[in-house]
Amino acid sequence: MAAHLSDEIMTELLEGSSSLEQEGHLAACEECASRLGQAQATLDLALQAEVPEPPGLYWEVLRRNVSRRIAEEPRRRLPWGWLVPVAATAGAIVVALSLGGHSPGASGGPQALPPWSALPPIEEDLDLVVVSGFALENDELAGWDEGRGIGAFIVALSDEESAALVEALRAERREGDL
């Protein structure tokens, strides 16, 4: 009789793949047939040992916990993260070059808004029309733009100056209403 079947072949037999030669061996070899039978019985036993199902909402809670813990993690550095400071520097240079020699107030005409401004472009800003109207009607306000044009004037205002202008316009409006 041929040598006993190897453990590797036994596993293949458990999976249902067998050759005629192996089937012949099993039919003739009581020891191999017994080993295979025991392995199948143990497999059957093992499959019955299930993992207990956690309570109904567990999976959702688990998902949320993982999500929350990930959100609390320090921001992950991407493998190409080194590009970020390079890109930021390049961007800053481009912005600086595009603005160079064109600071608000340096030229006579309206300026394009800086690229990071939340305001719309001057030609699309309807509020400027209203502001210009007020300024033209009021000698005092008209003097504030120092002859640079209302667009450039407004762009160059600091936060405090903007607030002062708004307050002045509101006061003007209130007086008008009265």
Place this chain on the structure above:
Amino acid sequence: MAVTAQAQALPLVLAAGAAPAEGPGSPREADREAVEACQRGEREAFDELVVRYQRKMYGLCFRYVNNHEDANDLTQEVFLKAWRAIGRFRGQSAFSTWLYRIGVNACLNFLAKRRPHTQELPETLPDSGIRADQRLESRDQARRVREAVQRLPEKQRATLILKIYQELTHQEVAQVLGSTVGTVKANLFHALGNLRKLVAEERG
């Protein structure tokens, strides 16, 4: 209902387990897309992977630690480790294989810390002569089998868990454990032999 999907029908033989389908629309392709999104920093994509694999990872961890609390903690740790490392995942294996590797390592580390002086069982155990092919009668008996699985030597235990309970192919198990298909097959047969003896021991 139990976590493992295999218990729906008890096959007399192991499923041979075809390699996971690839190509558009396949689970592996869906994983790949989600991984790429994660690598772009999209956390929602990782959420998708968590939903897809949380049962499997929990099942894997439970098989190692045999209690809900530790399995829960470990499952979360596995996903956190995966998130932290996903930028380095290059797709040379399936995402699931990579995740299982993280899972098995996390479980082994956990057990090593919890039981630093665990007695290593010999690769083969003496046969007590008690038949193990009797039907389990209660949850308590199921628990005893799970405990017996925990007492298997490390490689055999990992092979049994990944192949029988997680339904990985021999090739996938070999990838997770850094082994060969032949070794996996042999280890599985040894694991079944030792499990039979351990269960019989616990009954005796």
